[in-house]
Every structure is written in C-alpha cells, then in structure tokens.
Amino acid sequence: MRKRALAFGFAGVLLAGCQPADERPEIVVQRFFGECGAVYGASTDVAGAETECGILTTLINRFAAENPDIRVKVNVVAWPGYPQLAAQIAAGDPPDLVTMHQSVIADYSSRGLIEPVEPLLAEANIDPAAFTPAARAGVEKEGRLYAMPWDTIGRLFHVNTALMAEAGLMREGRPVLPNSPEELLAQARQFKQRTGKPYLIQAQVSAPDFMVAFLYTYLLAQGQPIFPDARHVRLDTPEARRVVALMRQLNAEGLTTRNQDFPAATAAFTQGRGGIFPVGTWMLGPYDAEAARRSSALHGHYAVAPFPRLWGSPAPFVDGHAWVVPAASRSRAERAAMARFLGFLARYNYDWSRTGQLPAFAAVLATPEFQALPHREDIAALARTGRQLPGYVERQSAVQGLIGEELEAAITGTKPVDAALRDAERRVNRLYAQMM
Amino acid sequence: MSGLELIDVSKSYGATRVLDGVSLAIGAGEFVAFLGPSGSGKSTLLRIIAGLESLDAGEVWLGGERIDGLAPGARGIAMVFQHYALYPHMTVRENMAFGLVNAGVPKDEIARRIAQAAETLEIATQLDKKPGQMSGGQRQRVAIGRAIVKKPKLFLLDEPLSNLDAALRGRTRVELAQLRTRVDAALVMVTHDQSEAMTLADRIVVMNDRRIQQVGTPAEVYARPANAFVAGFVGSPAMAMLPARVAGHDGARVRIGLPCGADLPTAIPAAAGLEEGAPVTLGLRAEHVTLAPPATPGLPARIDLVERLGDRTYLYARLSDGSEIIAHAPGFSAVRPGEAVTLAVDAAAAHVFTADGTAHHPGPRA
Amino acid sequence: MTGAARRDGWVGYAFVGPFLLVYAAILIVPLLMGLWISLNNADLFGRREWVGLANYAQALGDPVLGQAFANTLTLTLLIVPPLTVIALLLALALNRATRLAAILRGVFFSSLVLSVTIVTLIWRFILTPDAGLVAVGLGALGRAPVPFLSDPAYVIPALAVTTLWWSLGFPIMLFLAGLQQVPHDIYEAAALDGAGRWTVFRRITLPSIRRTLLLVVMLQTAAQLQIFGQAQLLTGGGPGGASRTIVLYIFEVSFGRWELGYATAIAELLFGMILAVTLLQYWLVIRHEEQRA
Structure with missing residues (x-):
C-alpha cells in the first residue's frame, strides 16, 4: 500500500514538471563574429555597443525583447563556421538564418543548399534596389538573390600617424603612401631606420584570408583574371609573382612583423608596435574607439586609407557579409518570423556600419550620422567601386585556405615563390577538377 | 658461536610493539622452529632476520658477522616463502639461477649447482617449465631448490606446510627432514602448527605476546613447559x-x-x-x-x-x-x-x- | 542441447543483444558504408558517382597526404616512446601509500580531464612568441623568443609536448594498476636474491607488467596516429602543412572541400594502417608467451 502511494506520488511529481508546449515559432540564427556574452550578456543597448560582436549581440537581444512572440535561438560558431554549416546541412538540420561571406554564397546557391530570399525580402518590405551596387553584386547569382546583404568589407591601411611622422612620412596631416612597389620598400626601410619598428603589422599565422586578400587586391588591380572560369585558377603568372615577391621581400628585410596570429597582430597595432596594419574595414570601429582613449598609443594618431595603388589601377577588392537561408521546409509562422528578423536587421544597418564595415543599404551612406562617423569619407567610395571575385567562383573558403597555405610558405621563405604559386595553382585546379 | 644470534631485538609499528627484547642463539646446523599463534611476532622476527623488515633496537649476528645493517641479499641467507614467491615469467632453471647470477657466480658453477639440486629434489625434468605449469608441491620444491643452490649459512622457512593438503603435508615433512641432512646450514622455520615443530625441529622457540616464552628441545618443551601458555599450546590434545x-x-x-x-x-x-x-x-x-x-x-x-x-x-x-x-x-x-x-x-x-x-x-x- | 541449456543460450543472447545492436549500428555499419562511399566520387550532400579505386590511387599519389602521413608518423614516434617511459617512471615513483603520492597521482591525472580546447588554449599561452610563458622566460635569459607555433621546424615538437602533457594521466593509471597486481613477495625474494634496483626493474618489474606495457603502447599508438584537435587548434596544420596530420587532412577534405569520397578513402587507409600497426605490436609481444598449464 505504501509502495503504491509512493509510486503515484513520484509519477505526480514527474507530471507536474511537464510544462505546457511552447507554441511560439522558433528561428535559429547562426553567426560568427565572436562570443562576447561576458560583456554584453542580455543588453539591448545597440547604440552603446562597440565591435562587431557587441553590436550584433545587442541587436539580436533587442529583437528577441521586442518580439516576445518569437523564440530566437542563437548559435555562435568559430569563424568562419563553414565546416559546421556543411555538416548541419548534410545532417538535414540546418539553422534558419546564417551569416556567410558573399564570396562563398555561390557554392551553396549552385547546389541548391540555400534558397533565394526574394519572397522573404518582399515579406519584410525590403526593396533590393535599396542595396549598394557592391552589396547587390555580392548576393546576386544567376539572376536570383540568395541572401540579404549586411555590409561590404573593404581592405584598409590602418595607420599610426605618430610613428609615420617620426619616420618622416606625413605630409599636411595625411600619411604618405607609396605608389609603386619600389616606393613601398623605400618608405618601409626609411620607417624602420628612423623608428626602429616594422613598417607593417601583419598576421601571418593561421590567417590565410589576410594574405590572400592582399594578393587578390593587387591581381585585380593589375587586371589579371584570377579565376578565368569556374574550374580554374591562374596564379603562376608574372603579375602574381611580383606581388608575392614583394611580400617576401618585406618579410626577409624585417619590414613587417612576423610569426603573429590575428589577435596578436591586432593587439600589436593598438600598442603602437608598427606603422601600418593592412586589414579591413571591420577594425575601423574598434580602433577608433581605442584612439578615443586618452591613454592609448593611438590617441589622436589614427588614420585610415584604402590599400594604395601599387600596380595597375586602384581596384579595391571587397567582400561582404550576408544573411542566407539554408534550404529546408519551414512553417508559415517560422517564415514570417524570419522575415521580421531580416526587416529588423535592415533597419539597424547604420548601427552595424559603426563597426567600420560599409553599409549594404545605399540610403545609410547618405545619412548625416554615417557621414559624421570618423574616417568614413576616406572609404565611402568602396561601396560603389569595390570589386568582388566573379560570381561563378566556387569553394572560396577552401580555395582561400589552399592559396593561403602556399603563400605563407612563399612569404616566410620556406618555398621559392614560383614553386609556391605553381603548387597553389595545381592544388586549387585539382580541387575544382574533383568538384561535382 | 658461528650460528645465528639475536640480541635484544625490538620492533614497533607506530605505537604498536610487535617484538619486545627478543634474544636467542642458534648453533650452526641446528633446525629451530619459531612456534606461536598469529600475532606472536614470529613472522616479524623471521623477516627481521631476513632483512625484509628493519629492527628498532638490538642486533642480529650470523656466522660471527653482524648482519642487521646489511641488505637482504648480502646476508648469506636464503628464504622459502609461504607462497613460494617464484618468478612467474622465468623458467625453473632461471628462477634457481637468478640469485647466483646476481652474485656473479660463474656460469658452469651455476649449472652444476642447479643440476645437483634438481636431482636431489626430483625436479630435473621440470627445469624448462614455468611455475604456472607446475603443481603446488612441485613449486615448493623449486622454491626449496632456489634456496639450496645459494649455499647459504641460514635457511629461513616461512610456514612451509600451511599451504599444503594433508597428504602432501606428510610427504613434504619428510622432505624437509631430509633436506636438513643434506645441507650444513642452520634452518629456522616459522609455524603455528605444534606438531610440525615437534617433529622437525632440534629446538623450538615458543613465542607469544611479542616475547619468547621458552626455548628448548621438543622433549623439554613438551615435558617441562615453562609456563601455562606453553603447556597449553604444545601437545595435542591440549593439556x-x-x-x-x-x-x-x-x-x-x-x-x-x-x-x-x-x-x-x-x-x-x-x-x-x-x-x-x-x-x-x-x-x-x-x-x-x-x-x-x-x-x-x-x-x-x-x-x-x-x-x-x-x-x-x-x-x-x-x-x-x-x-x-x-x-x-x-x-x-x-x-x-x-x-x-x-x-x-x-x-x-x-x-x-x-x-x-x-x-x-x-x-x-x- | 537440452531445453534448459537452450533457454540459457537465449537469455545470454538477450543480455548481449542490445549492446551488439548499438555496436553494430554505430561502428560496423558506418565502417561498411564508408568503404562503399570511398569507391565513389561523393560530395557531402548526397551526390555519388562510381569511380572504383580512383580515390585510393589519388591518395597514394597525393603529396599533401604524403606530408600529412610523414607528420603523423613523426608525431607518433615523438610521443609514444617518451610517453610510455615517463608514465612508467612516474607510476613506479607514485606506487606508494604515502599521502604525497596520492596527491601527486591526482595532479598528474588531472590534465587528462581537460578538453582539447582548454589544453591547446593553455599551451598557446605558453608557446606563443608574443609574451607567452616560454618567450618571457627566454627573454629573461636574454634570448629571442622562439616561434613554436609558426616555424616548420618547431611545430611538430610543440604538438608533441602538448600531447605528452595532456595524455600522461591514463598510462600512469594503467601502469599503477599493473604494478599493484605484481605480488609483493617476489620483490622480497628478489631482494634476498641480491638483486639491485636496476636488476629488479629489468628482470622482475618489466616482465611482470609486460601485458600492461603492451596495452599502453597499443592504445597510445592508435590514439596518436589520429591526432586532430591539437593540430587544428594550435597551428591549423601550418605553416605550409608542416603540422597537418592525417585526420586533420581528412577533416579539411571532407568538410572544407566537400570531397567525401576522397576523404573516406583516406580514412580507410588510416584505419588499415592503425590496424596493421597494433596487430603487429600485439603479435611481437604475445608470441613469446607460452600457453598456461
């Protein structure tokens, strides 16, 4: 008798633990950009947030707070998150909205792994004509739009003007930048001689994207088609050899920092341990915030400029972030929720551009707030003139890894430049040959 | 005295006293049994003689030499363990040779001694087997053989018959008696079985409560027990x-x-x-x-x-x-x-x- | 068989059945599926195209795989012997009943419970030339920091040291278990046989723990041939593939390049290699042991 009473009691406790089913539609948002819950937690103060991570975290928190009838689940993945995404898609359980680089979209769109977003954009009242030319070009594949563009990423020279002045490379308050490889080397040597520090700060360890961006920029500038068609890359060319030889020379003469990974390089610039950090627009916001601090080495000595023209024409190489929708069957309610999320993000594009990335919506470029952001007039043109790789180029993430690996070998002197470029070309072409 | 001499040996484990001022003299060639119930200290005493335990106070002498400061292997003592302690991964031959090899005895001498001991103990056909392939009685003979070949001044036997069944016990008792005649070293045996001690030993050391109660020939211990404990312990049925x-x-x-x-x-x-x-x-x-x-x-x-x-x-x-x-x-x-x-x-x-x-x-x- | 015996047989199978089912589903079936996929040109999302042994032919002629194979072999040789020796020495030293020994046993085992992410994070802090622990130490001695994580000559030793530090705990435990099963009286017999410490170690202890030694070496070899986390997180396989291991390459090919068929072929080759190596080790040790009576 006692046993039965106990059993019933236990069952009752278990049942009491059941909650009524949560009927709200759930959207799964997957993103890189880092994990900063320790700083931003559940904050919804978007205007007060700094850095890509902070602004995006507070944005999503705000959306969840303003839309209590939608359940938002956030996956933070390590940059760039593509192995995870591939695994999730292969397993049949992909997220609903994912951040993706525009250069990578073609891979997924060509296989039907992500769906065109025109219906969602329409539901969110977003007109594709509102995108900047660069942004639009980045998400349009074979006449369809496969993502909502989020920003345009340009490459920038971040300059420590105090050290440049010490090196005698400032004129009328603007840094003197080279116009040719010979000038670059000469100025770099002068810099090192006068300040004792390396001219450039570079991330060369575990940072293939860094070096590949440099190469792509100057190959595009020389008018060389890096990817003549969808299945081939051309790297074993005199133009490419020139670029890589320059990078190799900088390393050999100690005109750049060596053996640093990305966090180390980022910190090195903040600490004033080099003249120029050639990285991207996304560091504009953080470095600006850093320069505002009185005690910083960059205080009052921070400037930016697009990559200087060294060969051919000034052709800024850009990429961009975008939000894609992996193909899956979703309920009406879920789609509606996703559309609301995209609309929300579109409204806050200005806040996102505070990071330094260029906004994807042309209207933001014209606003006084944007133009009042520091240094923006130096770089706003990128949104219009920036060029991406051709839309048919696939497997960018993997290709970048392969080319980056060979570049690292060439630049550090482990391999001769020709051999490295030849190997890079061979390996990428083989990858493309295997592609189905 | 060229045999074993213990002078006032004491040992404690922490706060527990296990041996209290034990003194004893054994002649060369004598067979002495340490007899007593468990906890009497007899095994501890044996291990102290062997060098496997240290003593807190007292001295141990063997053959005129003080040995209580020496390593076990340097004392000229051989021991037959209660569970034989044969090296399981070595053959019988290697088991018996191990001690001699360590002592640097020349190879042919080793071979000769092993052959002789094997002959005596009737294990000559087992020399290339491993202990795991032998019966209990055979293993004991190997253990004895391992002790014999070292030609020690003193044999120590730790409860040699306790592991055996009744039939084997009788046979082994005879073998131990014969062993005694073949070697000219002294033998010290530890046992709790008074009949073993009575039949095999020249003299019995009866121990109880950390002390020696009586040392004497079997006849003395039997007929003239020194106290009530000895009287009650020796002889079956008890007095x-x-x-x-x-x-x-x-x-x-x-x-x-x-x-x-x-x-x-x-x-x-x-x-x-x-x-x-x-x-x-x-x-x-x-x-x-x-x-x-x-x-x-x-x-x-x-x-x-x-x-x-x-x-x-x-x-x-x-x-x-x-x-x-x-x-x-x-x-x-x-x-x-x-x-x-x-x-x-x-x-x-x-x-x-x-x-x-x-x-x-x-x-x-x- | 009598009715009762047959019933017993059924019951036996019923007990083992669930485990066997799960084992087959999780290990055997994927193994066979992988074999099948490796004979195809397959991508990660379901496309298949029969190519027979072409993936294997490509694997055997792939210089990047060759480099990964050499790296993995070097790492295994750099890790397994020192790991075995150090773990054995530590187990011998810690095989006491003192309080200090118990505390130290816990200390040495504790690194094992950390995940590979934490371990590589710790070692990155130690090895990075930018104000890492070793760099600061070298600086105090007036020397330049060594780029452990970016110099091709140093990356493999760096991975080896990280793995050694992480993996010590388990072999120590295995050796302790093996040592404690050695009956105490044969050490006493050896002492009476005049054996010195080195002789005891060489002729008593080592042969007694022979099977434990074999177990440790087999397990560690199989484990280190599959190093992945440390390579991916500490060096990314770089620089220039100098620290790329086979499993890292499989990961890159399958999840980065989406070439599932090729990746599976490499995985099958790795499986065959590990199987061959461990069986060889087993045979080498066991052939000397005779049957028990």
Missing part, C-alpha cells in the same frame, strides 16, 4: 588446566586438592608459592588420565565428547565441579557422550602452575 588449591605437603612433595574433593599426591617438590592453601592450576595431559578399572577409586566425571582416532580414543569429560578434563582410552572405546565414568589420574605426572605463571614440574622419580 587440561584445572583450577585447584594446594592441599598440603607429603614430605617434600605437594598435594593438590581439587574442587570436587579429590586429593592428588603429585611428584612436585615443595617450593615458594606452593604454600598450603595457595590457589594454583593443575595441568594434566590426556595420556595421564584414563578410565579407572571398575571398582577402583577415581574422579567421577561425565563424558561430553568422544573422539575416536583409531589407535586411541580421546574422552572430553567434565568433573563434578564443572572443570574440563581430557582422558584417553586405547583403541575404539565404547564410551558414549553423556555417560558417567570414573577417571584414574596419574598424579605423579601432573604439573602445577601458580598464579604468576610459574610452572612446577614433577621432580626426578625417587
């Missing part, structure tokens, strides 16, 4: 201990009175502590108590238990005051438990133990 009182003196001999009223004239000379009226314990061995022939005076008793061994019967009886006594009868006795009998006691063979444990034994027959 019956009856509470009694000194009733008086018969000239120079003591007369003992039992609670049941009997008055026994012993052959024990009067001595201090045996005044009239002093409470004592009377010790009687079973072989000195028999069934009284009919119509002769004796002690009335009731039989509790009957053990028939074939050549004799032991009768466990109770006297009228409740004291337990053991009697014997030849052959298969017809007596049954519960019967009332009369027991005849050979009082001249009785021992008396005073309250302080001193033993008094029958004097020489007049």
